Amino acid sequence: MGRRSDHSRAELEALILDEGHKLLAEVGFARFSGREVAKRIGYTVGTLYNIFGSYDVLLATINTRTFEQWAAHLERQLAQDNGDRIASLVEGYFSFATQHPNLWMAIYDHRLPADGVIPEILAERRGVLTDIVVREVEAILPADAREKAPRLARSLVATVHGHCTFALNGSFALLGETDPPEMATARVKESLAAAGAHM
Template identity: 75%
Template sequence: MGRRSDHSRAELEGLILEEGHRLMAEVGFARFSAREVAKRIGYAVGTLYNVFGSYDLLLAAINTRTFELWAAHLEERLTSPSTDRIAALVQGYFSFAADNFNLWTAIYDHRLPADMAMPDTLAIRRGGLTDVVVREVAAILPHETHHQAPRLARSLIATVHGHCTFALNGSFLLLGETEPLELAIARVRESLSAAIA
């Protein structure tokens, strides 16, 4: 069939993304399939390829959406009048990953082919998550050391990410660690203290 009047190209892209995101949350990266998304929205497989160009770009778009949900989750955690905004960030990182396990792991399960760069639009949207943390770290640092905030923030995200990964993939449990969140917060506090001193 030809053009369908009931969906503009942009609407169709949104429809695919919405359903793709839903399926990813439901079955996870390993069982995700373009065919199943197509079936659920009533289009043929080929249409998904026409709209997104490839399986990799579809996955990249879905995961970018997850990044945005994640950043929104952090911002929401920060609206509560919490004294400790840093602890709130770390907790938010963990709780999003735990509550959206399939979506969260898909971000790191998926790798673009070596010869394909992440499209700029997607990369920028993903950066929003980092921006939140940079802003909060900058607010903690003394004014004369504000310029260190981006680098330190990236490093703290990596620290928290490592702890979150091991917490959710069972590594910590296997080693007898039962409080990975506290561990992560302790490490972040140490690094912030060192930066302030």
């Protein structure tokens, strides 16, 4: 039997997110199940959708928590101040993905329906990650090029993402590449240099 009266709505939302995030980290997107989350917390699956509205919003909310953890990971990486903040960003991207592969891949494996829209509050919370990259790129661009930072940052993230995906799925190993983070860092710095960045 469900424990419908055991928790307030806010407590229940936190409980679902905590257990959903744990389950996603354990089994990955393909084996994730709202029904399993409900079973683990002792409620019915209907309760999950009553709280979040749909399976897609539940997944989007769980993935948003991953974005926030990833952003915090990048900030910690930057705080170590090794003298090369761009290399630190790239290393932070790779290390988070390597340490949390199921959570990282779930961000990209989950797709909203064609008519689906992510709630604005989730989009804002996810944006913190990109904001970090934009901030670091903007800081090294000449003043007359700083308005290009958001677009350039998105392109650089895509570059690093491709390298990271190839590293995690074994493609680079098959190609004999032994240091994907170094390769990604080199490509990023080439793009930044072409944009006039001072590194």
